[in-house]
Amino acid sequence: MSQTDLRRVDGNALGGVLGDLFAADLTLATTTCAGCRAQAPLATIHVYLDAPGAVARCPGCNAVLLRVVRHETRAWLDLTGIKVLEIPLGPA
Amino acid sequence: MVGTVDETPAVRTLQLVVPGWPGHRPGQHLDVRLTAPDGYRAQRSYSIATPADGERLDLGVERLDGGEVSPYLNGELRAGDQLELRGPIGGYFVWDPALGGGEPVLLIGGGSGVVPLMAMARARRLAGSNVPMRWLSSSRTLADVVYRAEVEQLAAAGDGFEVFQALSRDAPPDWAGHRGRIDEARLTEVAWPPEAGGRTFICGPTTFVEAMARALLKLGHDPARIKTERFGGTGAP
Numbered sequence: 200m201s202q203t204d205l206r207r208v209d210g211n212a213l214g215g216v217l218g219d220l221f222a223a224d225l226t227l228a229t230t231t232c233a234g235c236r237a238q239a240p241l242a243t244i245h246v247y248l249d250a251p252g253a254v255a256r257c258p259g260c261n262a263v264l265l266r267v268v269r270h271e272t273r274a275w276l277d278l279t280g281i282k283v284l285e286i287p288l289g290p291a
Numbered sequence: 292m293v294g295t296v297d298e299t300p301a302v303r304t305l306q307l308v309v310p311g312w313p314g315h316r317p318g319q320h321l322d323v324r325l326t327a328p329d330g331y332r333a334q335r336s337y338s339i340a341t342p343a344d345g346e347r348l349d350l351g352v353e354r355l356d357g358g359e360v361s362p363y364l365n366g367e368l369r370a371g372d373q374l375e376l377r378g379p380i381g382g383y384f385v386w387d388p389a390l391g392g393g394e395p396v397l398l399i400g401g402g403s404g405v406v407p408l409m410a411m412a413r414a415r416r417l418a419g420s421n422v423p424m425r426w427l428s429s430s431r432t433l434a435d436v437v438y439r440a441e442v443e444q445l446a447a448a449g450d451g452f453e454v455f456q457a458l459s460r461d462a463p464p465d466w467a468g469h470r471g472r473i474d475e476a477r478l479t480e481v482a483w484p485p486e487a488g489g490r491t492f493i494c495g496p497t498t499f500v501e502a503m504a505r506a507l508l509k510l511g512h513d514p515a516r517i518k519t520e521r522f523g524g525t526g527a528p
Contacts (some may be wrong), residue, residue: 205524212336214380215322224382233377242383243519 208247210241212254216269220276223286233282235260240286294370298351298437302403303365304340305350308504309376317410318520321341321378322471325360336522338407338494339379342387342414351406351437356431372478386411386492386518387418394490395410395423395483399473399503401495402430404522405437408494412445412452423451427481429473429499475506478482485511490518497521 210226216226226242235279237259245256252268257280264280279286294435296304315321317339340349354365368374383475384407386396400407401504405428415424426446430436436456436496446454457469483489491512493503500521 204498208329208521208523209497209521211320211381211384211520214320215334215336215377218377218380225382226383240383242381 200284206247208246208248210244211226212246213255213265216267216274219269220267220274223288224269225284225286226286229285230257230281230285231285232257232259232262232264233261233280236282240246240248247264266289292368292370292372292374295368295506301365301435302351302406302437304352305352305364305368305378306373307348307350308346309348310346312346312348313379315339315348315379316382316385317342317387317414319379319381319405319410320405320412321376321380323350323360323364324375324377325363326375332357336380337364338405338410338520340409340413342410351403351409353403356415358525363404384492384494384518386414386490388415388418388422389509393422394488395425397425397482397489397491398429399491399493399495399502400426400428400437403437404464404493404495404499406521407520408492409438411492414444415452416445416448421451423453425453425455425481425483427455427457427473429459429495432458433461433463433466434494473503475510478503479510482507482510482512485513488516490516491514492518492520493520494513494520 214226229238230241230243231238239258245258247254255265257264262280266277268275292304292305293308298304320336320338322334322336328508337350337352340351354359354360364452400408426442442454445452459472462470489521494498500519504517504519
């Protein structure tokens with residue numbers, strides 16, 4: 200068990216900050232990694248909260264999927280590492 | 292905050308009344324934000340331990356030595372004090388009795404990872420549900436077992452709720468539960484057979500959650516039926 204393992208949480212922890220930015224609950228979305236194409240529920244991707252913002256990495260290849268920094272009046276969201284975000288919508 | 296209950300030496304229930312709370316589903320969490328007099332802010336996520344009940348909800352907070360937020364919440368905060376909350380959060384790690392048409396459920400909690408699982412068990416009881424539900428928790432010692440009396444009561448009702456406890460570090464001589472870490476042999480005994488089509492929820496420290504999930508996959512369980520919530524490296528059970 201490394202220090203990196205001890206710092207890791209998962210995408211459930213992104214629900215709050217992403218909930219401020221999106222109308223849908225993105226913890227229910229499925230991510231496709233732009234690097235290795237692995238698909239994973241966003242709730243299960245690896246997340247590190249001890250950076251100035253949150254950094255999410257692919258459970259398959261460890262590439263950065265998402266970075267988000269939130270200040271009082273502004274947020275920065277980098278989704279470069281996610282090729283596709285599949286978002287379930289509620290019943291019509 | 293309207294009151295507190297000390298569940299174990301390290302885990303405290305915070306009883307909250309939240310004006311305008313929209314309700315939540317069992318398993319969801321919320322964010323607590325603290326602001327110091329100098330404007331410094333810190334925010335942490337905590338699981339909700341109770342099913343939806345108007346503006347009332349309970350949080351379970353484990354005190355982490357050296358932590359920025361938990362020693363205040365589980366220590367200095369008094370009834371009548373105000374907190375800034377954001378939630379409910381997360382639709383992934385959620386179970387309620389209407390879900391899944393009676394499929395059996397296995398709840399696995401490491402240490403204070405049992406908090407969101409308790410909301411599920413309480414929701415089952417509140418609904419009068421007979422969905423087969425098994426509770427497997429791992430704690431360091433007997434004194435560290437969160438909600439011990441209440442889950443024993445739920446099991447005593449004889450309506451399909453079963454409890455399995457493991458003590459990883461130190462167990463009394465007359466301890467009838469599991470001793471040591473939960474291993475594959477123990478999971479084989481406690482988990483529903485893979486073909487039963489059950490749902491599993493695992494919450495706890497990251498290494499615990501990943502070890503349990505890995506073992507279940509090895510035993511042939513469907514990864515799509517295992518939901519996990521990791522809370523990092525502290526408080527390993």
